[in-house]
Amino acid sequence: MTEEANAGRRALLLGAAAAAPLLAMPRGACAQAAWPERPLRLIITFGGGGQTDIVSRVAAEALGAKLGQAMIPDNRPGGNGNLAAETVARAAPDGYTVLVAGSGTIGGLNALLYRGVGYDGPRDLVPVGMFCTTANMMIVHNSIPGAGFPEIVAWIRANPGRFNYASAGVGAITHLIMEDVGARLGLDMVHVAYRQTTQAMADLLAGRVHARAMGIPEAEAIRGTAGVRPVAVTTPLRRPNWPDVPAVAETIPGFEADAYFGLAVPRGTPEAVVQRLNAAMNDALRDEAVRAAFARVGADAADPNTPEQFADRVRTDSARWGGLIRRLNLVAE
Numbered sequence: 001m002t003e004e005a006n007a008g009r010r011a012l013l014l015g016a017a018a019a020a021p022l023l024a025m026p027r028g029a030c031a032q033a034a035w036p037e038r039p040l041r042l043i044i045t046f047g048g049g050g051q052t053d054i055v056s057r058v059a060a061e062a063l064g065a066k067l068g069q070a071m072i073p074d075n076r077p078g079g080n081g082n083l084a085a086e087t088v089a090r091a092a093p094d095g096y097t098v099l100v101a102g103s104g105t106i107g108g109l110n111a112l113l114y115r116g117v118g119y120d121g122p123r124d125l126v127p128v129g130m131f132c133t134t135a136n137m138m139i140v141h142n143s144i145p146g147a148g149f150p151e152i153v154a155w156i157r158a159n160p161g162r163f164n165y166a167s168a169g170v171g172a173i174t175h176l177i178m179e180d181v182g183a184r185l186g187l188d189m190v191h192v193a194y195r196q197t198t199q200a201m202a203d204l205l206a207g208r209v210h211a212r213a214m215g216i217p218e219a220e221a222i223r224g225t226a227g228v229r230p231v232a233v234t235t236p237l238r239r240p241n242w243p244d245v246p247a248v249a250e251t252i253p254g255f256e257a258d259a260y261f262g263l264a265v266p267r268g269t270p271e272a273v274v275q276r277l278n279a280a281m282n283d284a285l286r287d288e289a290v291r292a293a294f295a296r297v298g299a300d301a302a303d304p305n306t307p308e309q310f311a312d313r314v315r316t317d318s319a320r321w322g323g324l325i326r327r328l329n330l331v332a333e
Contacts, residue, residue: 036067036096038096043074044074046075047197055217055261056100059100085119095274098277101261106121113330131263133299143210163210164210165212167192167213169195169332170331217298235258
C-alpha cells in the first residue's frame with residue numbers, strides 16, 4: 001500500500017473515532033446542547049394592553065437577547081389563562097413553547113373555578129422561574145363620590161349592591177383582590193368579568209363600570225386621565241411614585257397583595273433546557289437595564305431565583321387564594 005493510501009486510511013479511522021462518541025449519545029442530547037436553535041414562543045395568558053401583556057413583552061425582549069434567539073409574544077386570552085395554559089401543556093416538551101405562568105394556571109386555581117379545564121397546572125407544567133411582580137391599584141370612576149379609599153368604602157356600605165367593578169376574568173388576581181377586600185370589610189359589590197382588559201378599561205373610562213383593580217403597569221398608562229382616579233394600592237406602604245395614593249393596609253391593617261409572573265414549560269421538557277432557560281432569565285434579572293425596563297412600566301423585577309423557589313411562591317399564593325375561592329364559593333359561570 002502506498003504512503004498516500006496509508007495516510008488516507010489513517011484520516012478515515014481518526015474521523016470515525018472522533019464521531020463515535022457523538023453517535024453513541026442519546027438522540028436528544030445534541031439538540032439540547034445546541035438549544036435554542038430557533039425562535040421561541042412566549043404564550044401570554046391575556047390579551048394586549050393589560051399588565052400581563054405589558055410585563056411579558058419586557059421579559060420576552062430581555063430573554064431573547066440573553067438566549068440569542070427571538071422570543072415571540074403570542075397572546076392567547078380566554079378562561080383566565082386556561083386557553084394559553086392548555087396550549088403549552090399540549091405542546092412538544094422541547095423548550096420552544098413557554099408559558100407566562102400565574103396562580104390561575106400553574107397554581108391550579110382555575111381548576112377550582114372552571115368546569116372541564118383541559119389540563120392540570122401542577123401536573124402538566126414545570127416551573128422555570130419568576131421574572132417580576134406587580135402591585136395592584138384600585139381605580140374608581142368619578143361618578144362615585146369620595147375623596148379617598150375610606151370614603152369610597154363608606155359609600156359602598158351605604159349603597160349595597162349598587163357598586164360594580166370590572167376584572168380581567170373570574171379568578172384573575174384583580175378579581176380575587178377585590179373579593180378579598182370586600183370580604184374583609186363586609187362590602188356588597190357586583191363583579192363584572194371581562195375577557196379583554198382593553199374593553200374593561202374602555203367601560204371604566206366611560207363610566208359603564210364604577211371601578212377596577214388593575215396592575216400598576218396598566219394604571220401608569222392612564223395616569224392623569226380625566227374621569228377616573230386612583231384610591232388605593234395593594235402594597236404594604238404607599239408607592240414612592242404614587243405618594244398620594246394610600247395603601248389598602250391603612251384601612252385593613254396587614255393587607256398586601258401582588259401578582260407574580262413567571263415562566264413554565266410542558267412537563268417532560270429536558271432538565272438541561274429548563275436550567276438553560278432559568279439561567280437566561282436570571283442573567284436578565286441581573287442586568288440593570290432590564291430591571292429599569294420593568295420599573296418603567298410599573299413592575300418590580302424579581303431577584304434571581306431557582307425553579308424550586310418559584311414553585312414555593314406558587315404554592316404559597318395558591319394556598320391563600322384557593323382558600324378565599326373555597327370560603328366564598330367562587331365559580332365561573
